[in-house]
Amino acid sequence: MTPWTPIKLGGYELVETGLKITGSPKLAEADAAGRWLAEMDRRTQRWLGLWWLDAQDRFPETYSQLLDPAIHNADTLTEYARVVRRVVDWEPEVSFSAHQAVAALDRPAQRRILRKAKAENLTVSAVRQEVRKASRRTISTGAARGAYRVAYLDPEYGPDAVKQLEQFPMPEHLLLNAAVFLWCPELYRDSIQDVYSAWGVRKVGAFIWHTQEHGGPSGYLSTRHEHLLWLVRGRCTPDNLTPMVDSVVSVKAANPGLKPERFRQIINRLYDHGRKVEFFARREGGSSRSRREWTFVGQRESGAA
Secondary structure, three states: OOOOOOEEEOOEEEEOOEEEEOOOOOHHHHHHHHHHHHHHHHHHHHHHHHHHHHHHHHOOOOHHHHOOOOOOOHHHHHHHHHHHHHOOOOOOOOOHHHHHHHOOOOHHHHHHHHHHHHHHOOOHHHHHHHHHHHHHOEEEOOOOOOOEEEEEEOOOOOOOHHHHHHHOOHHHHEEEEEEEEEEEEHHHOOOOHHHHHHHOOEEEEEEEEEOOOOOOEEOOEEOOEEEEEEEEEOOOOOOOOOOOOOOEEEOOOOOOOOOOOHHHHHHHHHOOOOOEEEEEEOOOOOOHHHHHHEEEEEEEEOOOO
């Protein structure tokens, strides 16, 4: 372990075992020391997250050797790295916990809530309330009309997610021969099968998205993947089967809370004609082709850029 070098703060000194008083600190010195300590506490988690993120990217095969059990906790560092990767517009005067609370939202929502937290000095509890309101405050980005050959879904998962998906009127939106691509976290991989019979579909395959970052615990593991289930109603053979697409896709998410555009590109290649719809959409597809060929039905945050 690297030897500790004392840090002087006016009439105080930070030593390895704590805070040492050196002389008779004035009120102004006490105030300055307290503010400095608070600022370090506010920033340390972000610094560690950035360091761990850089270590993973710079030393992908050996970064774990940097862990010192005496001073590091792998799960904590991974969580710090997740937050700093997802939250781009950092507000230095807002706590790390507030940034952690908004990490699951899209970038415009993150920016709006963090700016409000700074301007109004919101507590972490108040920030979490804003996050819940942002999740509910949605507007339709389109409407499903008629039946589609391909459907793509990235729903929010919670305690009642499977029940809600079972009740989703998917059959009325599909042609008799259609393909459905449904995102499913590892935690719901088994229970999601109840949805198949409700929708009148069967599973023909699945993509595994290697997210390249910690997404949360699942049993005894640090989960770094999600499933994109490939379901079919009737017969819906892909238009382009060769060259075959790899089942494992390793790519980082470009935007927090949004799946990589790579998967829509894969679907477009597999099914190069026919009407396509995305339900639970958080934005319209990134490419001009996607905006022409897809109908986007779902939610995005009101006022989102």
